[in-house]
Amino acid sequence: MRMASRFRRGWPIFVVATLLAIIAWFSQADGLMVAAGWALIVLSIFAIRFGSSAVANAPAKEEVAEETDAQPLAEIVTAYNALDIPILILSSDATVLFHNPAAEKALGEFEVGSHLSARLRSPGILDMVRETVATGEPNQMEHSERLPSERVYILRIAPVMEEGAPVGAARLYVLSFRDISELRRLDRMRSDFVANASHELRTPLASLRGFIETIQGPAKGDAKAQEKFLGIMLDQATRMSRLVDDLLSLSRLELKSHIAPDQRVDLLPLVCHVRDALQPLATDLGVDIRMHMPEGKVEVTGDRDELVQVVENLIENACKYGQEGEIVDVYLTKQEGQPVEFSVVDRGPGIPAEHVPRLTERFYRVSVADSRSKKGTGLGLAIVKHILTRHRARLIVKSEIGKGTTFTVRF
Numbered sequence: 146m147r148m149a150s151r152f153r154r155g156w157p158i159f160v161v162a163t164l165l166a167i168i169a170w171f172s173q174a175d176g177l178m179v180a181a182g183w184a185l186i187v188l189s190i191f192a193i194r195f196g197s198s199a200v201a202n203a204p205a206k207e208e209v210a211e212e213t214d215a216q217p218l219a220e221i222v223t224a225y226n227a228l229d230i231p232i233l234i235l236s237s238d239a240t241v242l243f244h245n246p247a248a249e250k251a252l253g254e255f256e257v258g259s260h261l262s263a264r265l266r267s268p269g270i271l272d273m274v275r276e277t278v279a280t281g282e283p284n285q286m287e288h289s290e291r292l293p294s295e296r297v298y299i300l301r302i303a304p305v306m307e308e309g310a311p312v313g314a315a316r317l318y319v320l321s322f323r324d325i326s327e328l329r330r331l332d333r334m335r336s337d338f339v340a341n342a343s344h345e346l347r348t349p350l351a352s353l354r355g356f357i358e359t360i361q362g363p364a365k366g367d368a369k370a371q372e373k374f375l376g377i378m379l380d381q382a383t384r385m386s387r388l389v390d391d392l393l394s395l396s397r398l399e400l401k402s403h404i405a406p407d408q409r410v411d412l413l414p415l416v417c418h419v420r421d422a423l424q425p426l427a428t429d430l431g432v433d434i435r436m437h438m439p440e441g442k443v444e445v446t447g448d449r450d451e452l453v454q455v456v457e458n459l460i461e462n463a464c465k466y467g468q469e470g471e472i473v474d475v476y477l478t479k480q481e482g483q484p485v486e487f488s489v490v491d492r493g494p495g496i497p498a499e500h501v502p503r504l505t506e507r508f509y510r511v512s513v514a515d516s517r518s519k520k521g522t523g524l525g526l527a528i529v530k531h532i533l534t535r536h537r538a539r540l541i542v543k544s545e546i547g548k549g550t551t552f553t554v555r556f
């Protein structure tokens with residue numbers, strides 16, 4: 146191969162030497178001398194042009210080839226160690242020749258030199274590896290791991306070989322793990338959300354239809370029943386529009402969640418204004434809202450309308466769910482070197498500890514019936530959390546059964 150290519154590259158020299166020989170022949174030079182001269186020129190130029198480079202390069206190239214043949218793993222290993230994607234390198238009999246630190250983190254400790262089945266027992270994975278070894282074609286499949294933590298992966302196996310190499314030429318196989326757990330979680334959240342929203346809307350819709358049918362049918366001429374049903378229908382329609390408003394609020398908040406607010410807002414008049422707006426509700430519920438406000442301005446960086454929503458949701462919840470405590474204390478605190486805090490303390494029944502971490506999930510309610518009877522949508526605290534995330538503020542919930550609940554916003 147090497148000689149043939151050298152000869153191909155040397156053909157211009159061959160042509161030049163032949164031309165010189167023909168010119169010499171026609172200028173009546175001695176035939177034998179011309180042939181000898183021609184041969185000498187061709188050979189010497191070949192020797193100078195390729196001999197030296199062949200001597201200098203050939204061993205070097207062979208050395209490099211030998212080196213890369215001898216240590217293919219070493220090169221790959223260094224790169225794969227830096228990757229945060231779990232990677233195993235397997236031999237054709239599925240022996241693990243290497244695993245990177247990410248693989249050890251994802252799958253737990255396991256030995257190099259052991260068979261793949263010692264760590265991944267799923268027969269599907271072993272079949273996939275066998276198929277790739279037999280066909281030389283990459284393959285992939287989904288696989289869940291329970292330990293060290295619950296994860297879902299797309300496992301992909303591919304042979305390490307040059308393009309166009311024959312089937313069976315590969316000696317190494319790369320098994321990679323793409324973690325899709327987060328994607329799955331988001332998918333589930335999205336479908337749960339759609340299911341919950343549809344369910345929440347379907348209930349009042351079904352009740353509206355039922356009453357319309359009753360008014361059209363059995364209660365057609367009954368003015369008293371009609372008036373009663375129309376009242377219920379108005380309630381249901383109002384509930385649906387509250388729900389749609391909350392859903393729109395959430396989606397608007399999601400759209401701008403990455404844009405931090407930039408207004409300076411004085412919380413003192415804002416909190417007092419919300420308290421005044423909620424006073425009729427508190428009076429209806431028999432709750433006394435007590436204000437504990439500091440002197441002067443309490444400024445934070447934020448969006449006024451969104452902060453009104455936060456304060457309103459928290460005070461309203463305290464009045465509704467802490468109604469039996471009859472007193473709701475509202476605190477605004479500002480101390481040198483300390484973050485501004487806004488707290489709402491009720492003396493209601495409290496929230497069982499297992500519910501507290503989930504309160505800000507959409508549609509999460511400690512008691513669905515209780516929330517519905519209090520005109521809740523289950524979205525109030527989800528909206529509060531979204532707003533506070535955008536404001537880089539925290540919501541802290543402390544609750545004691547039988548004593549009450551404190552919701553604190555720390556800016």
Ligand code: ADP
Binds near residue numbers: 495510524525
């Ligand atoms: P809702 O529209 O149902 O009020 P929220 O998201 O505002 O929805 O609140 C979620 C749930 O948290 C409520 O259904 C209620 O069970 C519980 N909750 C909220 N605030 C309080 C509180 N101050 N005391 C007791 N439970 C509360």
